Amino acid sequence: MSSFSCSQGHFTLFQGKSTLGCTNSTNFCGKFSSCVQVSSANGQAINGCCREDYLYPSIANIVVYILIIPIIGIGSLGALGGGVVKRPFLEAVLNFNSGPSGNITACLMFGAQLVNQIIITFQKHPYHPQCPAVNYEVGMIYALAIPLSMQFGEELASYMPLLPVLTIQMMFFIVILPICLLYAKRQEVVEQELDEDYTDSHISMASAFKGSIQDEAQAALVYKQFLDESHQILPLIPVLIAFGSFAANEAVILSRSTLSQNSPYFQTNEQDPNPKLSPCNVWNFYMMILLFAVNILITGTTLLVYRKKEEIKDTVRYKMKERYFTPTRRFFKIYGAGCATGFIAGFLGMAAGLTMFVTMVQFGLVAASAGATARLWLFYCMLTSFCIIHGQRFWNANW
Structure with a gap:
């Protein structure tokens, strides 16, 4: 892709190839x-739009940058991400195009959320x-759906x-506000159900196996294993599945050529542009097929494994109301909410955290x-994307 300076x-910040001419x-x-x-890199000269630099000392830049930090901090309380500043402030007010505004937002969010995520990881259920x-199983399902x-x-x-x-x-915000109020009223019901479920699961397990010492001892052992697992601060398997899903999806996505990026697996120059870099090339079609295949494989495997696990939970009567993979329609409801979250985040550039928060309440959290x-799974998403993109740049620069 041609790079212009x-x-x-x-006026040192180029606003994109769409502004040429x-x-x-x-x-x-x-x-x-x-x-x-x-x-351009080969000496070609043409008119294009250039913006004042990121840190150019204008009043508008100073005021907006000062406002952004507390807005991100306050927004994080409601699981709002960097989208609350990207389009309204950086693009609409300061006239940054999508690329620079995304870079600014990512840097601010990463710094603002890093300490917050450490606190969240060790935060206890109220x-x-x-x-x-953190509910790692629900978060994992969202993580499977968001990238695609x-x-x-x-x-x-x-x-x-x-x-x-x-x-x-x-x-979207006008519509979502009354929905948030509706789900807020549901909190009392959710809290009551959780208390009843936690108490009833102990009673039902004991009564189900009463009379057989061997069965009761075995059920108690399995029950204790699930209980110990639920007490883990950072369960390894859900985190690895989420990171693996994000990494696999990002690797395939970055292999495509779109309006905003070229595939890193092909070289191009001004004199001999590679036709495979066209967004309409068959390479991108193959990458989309691969993207679907990767998601089906990871999601299907995860569903089968955790369905089996929840069937064992049913056997020992462990927290009967905490089921996210059985029946299958419940899993796909959560997966669909994850798809909605990802689409809204990609299309609007914001509200991913808010959408996750609102829909998770509906699923009993x-x-x-x-x-x-x-907040934690959005941070994982951002961290994985950050590592993939910068790792790829390092690879291209050195090999």
């Missing part, structure tokens, strides 16, 4: 930008202090102008657990 005055007679470039001459606040659906959302958004996307974004789960 700006070198005129304080601009004219000074119109306000095509928008605020804080100017139509100036840009040059009603069962022996258990962590987020890619589709990003693809759709890349073909739309910013104004319609911002309009849909505002309409109390507010504290839903918020902790949403």
Whole structure:
């Protein structure tokens, strides 16, 4: 892909290839930008839009950057991510294009959330202090669904102008607020059900195997294993599945060529551009098939393994109301909520945490657990993407 650079005055941030061919007679470039001459790597010169640098000392930059930090901090209380600042502030107010605004948001979010995630990892459940606040099984299901659906959302958004996307974004918040209030009222019911389930599971297990000492001892041993597992601060298997799913999906997604990226597996130059870098090339079709295959394999395997595990839980009557993989329709409800989360995050560029939080309450998580789960798994998603992208850049730079 051609890289253009700006070198005129304080307008040093190139606003993208879509701005090439601009004219000074119109306000095509928008605020804080100017139509100036840009040059490509091979010396080609053409007019393009360039914006003031990230840290250019303008009043607008200073005010918005000051506001962003507390907004991210307050938003994290409700599991809101960097989307609350990306499009409304960085794109709409400061006129950054999608790439730079995403980089700024990722840096701010990573720094702001790192300490928060450590605290969340060791946070205890408000009603069962022996258990962590994070529900790793529900979070894992969301992690299986988010990467693929987020890619589709990003693809759709890349073909739309910013104004319609911002309009849909505002309409989304208007619609979601009454839904949040509705789910908030459900909290009392959820909390009561959790208390009853935790107590009844002990009673039902004891009564089910009463009369057979051997069966009762074996059931008690299995029950204790599940109980000890639920008390783990950081259960290894769900975390590895989530990281593995994100890593596999990101590796395939980054192998594609889109409007915003070229596949790193092909070389190109100005004189002899490789046709395989076209977004419409058959290579991308194969990558989409591979992406679906990877998701079906990982999701199907996870579903089968955890269904078997929950069948054993049913045998020993362990927390009968905490079932996320059985029946199958319940799993796909949670998976569908994860798909909705990913699509909304990719298309709107925000509200992933809010969507996760609201839908998790519907699946029986109390507010504290839903918020902790949403924030932690969003952080895992961001961390995995960060590692994949920068690892790929390191590979390309050195090999």
